[in-house]
Amino acid sequence: MPKPETLNFFNRVYEVTKRIPYGRVTSYGAIARYLGAARSSRMVGYALNGSVNRDDVPAHRVLNRNGLLTGKHHFSGTNLMQQLLESEGHEVKEDKLQNFEDKFWDPVTELGFS
DNA sequence: GCGTTGACCCTCC
DNA sequence: AGGAGGGCCAACG
Numbered sequence: 333m334p335k336p337e338t339l340n341f342f343n344r345v346y347e348v349t350k351r352i353p354y355g356r357v358t359s360y361g362a363i364a365r366y367l368g369a370a371r372s373s374r375m376v377g378y379a380l381n382g383s384v385n386r387d388d389v390p391a392h393r394v395l396n397r398n399g400l401l402t403g404k405h406h407f408s409g410t411n412l413m414q415q416l417l418e419s420e421g422h423e424v425k426e427d428k429l430q431n432f433e434d435k436f437w438d439p440v441t442e443l444g445f446s
Numbered sequence: 447g448c449g450t451t452g453a454c455c456c457t458c459c
Numbered sequence: 460a461g462g463a464g465g466g467c468c469a470a471c472g
Contacts, residue, residue: 364454364455369467369469373467375470376454378453380453394453397455402453407453
């Protein structure tokens, strides 16, 4: 995360989201904690709403704490988010990612504190 | 500048 | 164990 001061909340969310490795997923709360705004998890989703138009931000790799595809409704197609996840080797059933904890990627743990 | 809104999360019945 | 409700905080109108 370069220059946190000059980057607003949205851009910081983008930076973290872009660093999610292929085949891994994370949660809104994890990103929020990494940004130091543990109570602003809703804003993470709000920010991703603007980033979904950006093709450089893999917003489909961000789920809620239960591994549920809560934001699938904001994608172009209803099942686009699920198909993107399935194309990365994930297993989605009933809008919920299977084996979520195993594929979970915590930026605080993986990237460490900024 | 105030009131509403939300791709969430935690706590309490 | 499961559901309902409140809290948070930044962006939007």
